[in-house]
Amino acid sequence: xxxxxxxxxxxxxxxxxxxxxxxxxxxxxxxxxxxxxxxxxxxxxxxxxxxxxxxxxxxxxxxxxxxxxxxxxxxxxxxxxxxxxxxxxxxxxxxxxxxxxxxxxxxxxxxxxxxxxxxxxxxxxxxxxxxxxxxxxxxxxxxxxxxxxxxxxxxxxxxxxxxxxxxxxxxxxxxxxxxxxxxxxxxxxxxxxxxxxxxxxxxxxxxxxxxxxxxxxxxxxxxxxxxxxxxxxxxxxxxxxxxxxxxxxxxxxxxxxxxxxxxxxxxxxxxxxxxxxxxxxxxxxxxxxxxxxxxxxxxxxxxxxxxxxxxxxxxxx
Amino acid sequence: xxxxxxxxxxxxxxxxxxxxxxxxxxxxxxxxxxxxxxxxxxxxxxxxxxxxxxxxxxxxxxxxxxxxxxxxxxxxxxxxxxxxxxxxxxxxxxxxxxxxxxxxxxxxxxxxxxxxxxxxxxxxxxxxxxxxxxxxxxxxxxxxxxxxxxxxxxxxxxxxxxxxxxxxxxxxxxxxxxxxxxxxxxxxxxxxxxxxxxxxxxxxxxxxxxxxxxxxxxxxxxxxxxxxxxxxxxxxxxxxxxxxxxxxxxxxxxxxxxxxxxxxxxxxxxxxxxxxxxxxxxxxxxxxxxxx
Numbered sequence: 001x002x003x004x005x006x007x008x009x010x011x012x013x014x015x016x017x018x019x020x021x022x023x024x025x026x027x028x029x030x031x032x033x034x035x036x037x038x039x040x041x042x043x044x045x046x047x048x049x050x051x052x053x054x055x056x057x058x059x060x061x062x063x064x065x066x067x068x069x070x071x072x073x074x075x076x077x078x079x080x081x082x083x084x085x086x087x088x089x090x091x092x093x094x095x096x097x098x099x100x101x102x103x104x105x106x107x108x109x110x111x112x113x114x115x116x117x118x119x120x121x122x123x124x125x126x127x128x129x130x131x132x133x134x135x136x137x138x139x140x141x142x143x144x145x146x147x148x149x150x151x152x153x154x155x156x157x158x159x160x161x162x163x164x165x166x167x168x169x170x171x172x173x174x175x176x177x178x179x180x181x182x183x184x185x186x187x188x189x190x191x192x193x194x195x196x197x198x199x200x201x202x203x204x205x206x207x208x209x210x211x212x213x214x215x216x217x218x219x220x221x222x223x224x225x226x227x228x229x230x231x232x233x234x235x236x237x238x239x240x241x242x243x244x245x246x247x248x249x250x251x252x253x254x255x256x257x258x259x260x261x262x263x264x265x266x267x268x269x270x271x272x273x274x275x276x277x278x279x280x281x282x283x284x285x286x287x288x289x290x291x292x293x294x295x296x297x298x299x300x301x302x303x304x305x306x307x308x309x310x311x312x313x314x315x316x317x
Numbered sequence: 318x319x320x321x322x323x324x325x326x327x328x329x330x331x332x333x334x335x336x337x338x339x340x341x342x343x344x345x346x347x348x349x350x351x352x353x354x355x356x357x358x359x360x361x362x363x364x365x366x367x368x369x370x371x372x373x374x375x376x377x378x379x380x381x382x383x384x385x386x387x388x389x390x391x392x393x394x395x396x397x398x399x400x401x402x403x404x405x406x407x408x409x410x411x412x413x414x415x416x417x418x419x420x421x422x423x424x425x426x427x428x429x430x431x432x433x434x435x436x437x438x439x440x441x442x443x444x445x446x447x448x449x450x451x452x453x454x455x456x457x458x459x460x461x462x463x464x465x466x467x468x469x470x471x472x473x474x475x476x477x478x479x480x481x482x483x484x485x486x487x488x489x490x491x492x493x494x495x496x497x498x499x500x501x502x503x504x505x506x507x508x509x510x511x512x513x514x515x516x517x518x519x520x521x522x523x524x525x526x527x528x529x530x531x532x533x534x535x536x537x538x539x540x541x542x543x544x545x546x547x548x549x550x551x552x553x554x555x556x557x558x559x560x561x562x563x564x565x566x567x568x569x570x571x572x573x574x575x576x577x578x579x580x581x582x583x584x585x586x587x588x589x590x591x592x593x594x595x596x597x598x599x600x601x602x603x604x605x606x607x608x609x
Contacts, residue, residue, distance in 0.1 A: 029470075029473065050473065051473060053469065053504065055496070055500050056499075056500075058493075058496035058499070058500070060458070060459075060462070060492070060493040060496060061462045061465075061493055061496035061497045061500055063462075064459045064462030064463050064466065064493065064497070065462045065463070065465050065466040065469070065497070065500065066466060067452075067459075067462075067463055067466060068404075068452075068462065068463035068464060068465060068466020068467040068468075068469075068470065069466040069467070069469065069470045070466075071445075071451065071452070071463070071466070071467065072402075072466065072467050072470030072471065072474075073398070073470065073474075074470050074473070076466075091456050091459075092459055092462075092493075094456075095453055095454070095455060095456045095459065096452065096453060096459055096463060099444070099453045100444075100445055100452070100453045
């Protein structure tokens with residue numbers, strides 16, 4: 001059986017981390033769009049009302065005001081749900097933020113199908129694709145709460161536009177306090193030489209469970225946590241393809257334009273190897289997050305099956 | 318250089334320097350300069366083979382009033398933190414801004430000839446790579462929000478500078494303008510002064526044919542703004558209007574400036590054809606004679 005892990009909320013960690021770094025970064029201002037209790041930026045609103053702005057559900061204005069603040073030397077952390085923060089104001093992100101490389105931090109919660117019962121309009125399954133399409137943006141999808149805290153500190157300290165993807169549901173904690181996040185450097189969560197599972201976000205935990213299942217079948221899987229999707233750690237991906245000869249990608253995101261596409265681009269150019277992708281094939285529906293993960297194939301079993309297919313393809317070549 | 322005074326109602330007013338490079342321009346001098354800058358605009362667009370002359374002409378006196386009378390700025394130090402900000406939201410009318418910025422000394426006038434050409438920093442739509450340009454543009458509706466961000470940043474930093482934004486009238490059909498309008502009064506952006514270049518023509522046709530904007534002043538008022546209206550070309554009216562807007566600021570202020578698209582050239586005036594095309598050689602010659 002797979003390892004049991006405690007759950008923690010990445011969005012709550014985000015809200016608490018902002019409070020912790022408020023003194024260290026006096027230029028931080030926090031902007032929200034009437035979802036501040038859900039994004040946990042209400043913690044900041046209550047502690048630092050003079051550095052907090054609510055713009056209601058008007059996301060074009062929300063992003064563009066943040067851009068003006070960034071151009072004036074502030075460090076705006078802008079938060080709402082991923083569907084409203086990336087999709088609705090994509091043009092403002094493109095023209096104002098990306099094309100001027102402004103120091104705006106877009107931290108969105110409620111990404112992916114982990115948003116659950118609110119249904120398909122609330123499931124941000126295209127956000128990584130959209131954010132990665134913006135040339136100036138750095139895109140980060142933390143794997144757990146421990147990593148999220150370090151990501152937020154790094155984002156505050158690093159100049160330039162960021163998109164950070166967080167979940168509604170509490171997710172398994174895979175790191176302990178000794179973990180050190182390094183922007184743009186993939187984490188080798190588990191060693192292995194038969195196949196590499198390259199995962200991001202909650203799927204890192206799922207992939208560790210898959211690796212345990214595979215171990216029982218005599219397959220020694222490497223697991224890479226690609227928390228930074230852009231710029232992606234090409235060397236780690238190339239090394240995985242070279243060392244293990246077979247790759248599986250695992251993401252709680254639409255199959256087009258996310259982690260799978262990015263990895264395919266890297267190995268296709270530098271080190272072709274059999275590649276299987278575990279991702280969403282389209283829109284989901286209203287249901288508890290755990291049930292959606294099962295129905296839409298984001299489980300340890302399905303990742304393990306993909307790894308078996310990849311290994312078999314390697315052996316057939 | 319700058320006199321900051323407190324008015325009787327406690328609002329802070331920054332007095333205009335009326336100076337650029339140590340020089341005070343009289344209204345007759347500004348009027349002569351307007352003809353000169355219109356020639357620069359047409360030449361630059363003609364050289365590029367494309368551009369937006371109509372709106373560059375309708376906005377020109379507003380920009381000149383700001384840059385040569387009211388803005389607290391330093392062309393030698395475009396990133397000076399205490400500067401007043403001017404945000405051109407209708408960024409297609411970049412040529413008007415470029416002509417003014419060059420005249421003010423942000424970059425050499427000769428660079429106007431590189432407009433829209435390879436390896437130039439004078440882009441088709443205004444971009445901050447040009448010294449003096451504050452915001453990237455080309456997609457309408459964003460400038461008022463951006464200006465609001467600059468205004469709120471100034472407030473949180475306890476800075477006294479003002480933020481000006483210029484919007485097109487057709488641009489007011491963008492929903493984001495009204496998101497920003499609502500937010501500016503809610504967040505008490507009293508240091509924000511917007512202009513609407515009410516030239517009554519947008520890309521395709523007259524604004525009335527595309528979308529009913531009136532009653533425009535009532536709309537702004539309903540969103541919590543102080544609304545002023547003025548002639549947007551006559552410096553005798555425009556300069557005092559801007560001065561009044563800078564005083565007694567208890568709400569964000571919008572100046573609806575009634576302007577003429579293509580102002581100053583007989584065949585361009587009020588003609589939608591000149592929203593977005595360069596003049597041919599013969600048209601250019603005629604226009605240059607009219608603007609002499």
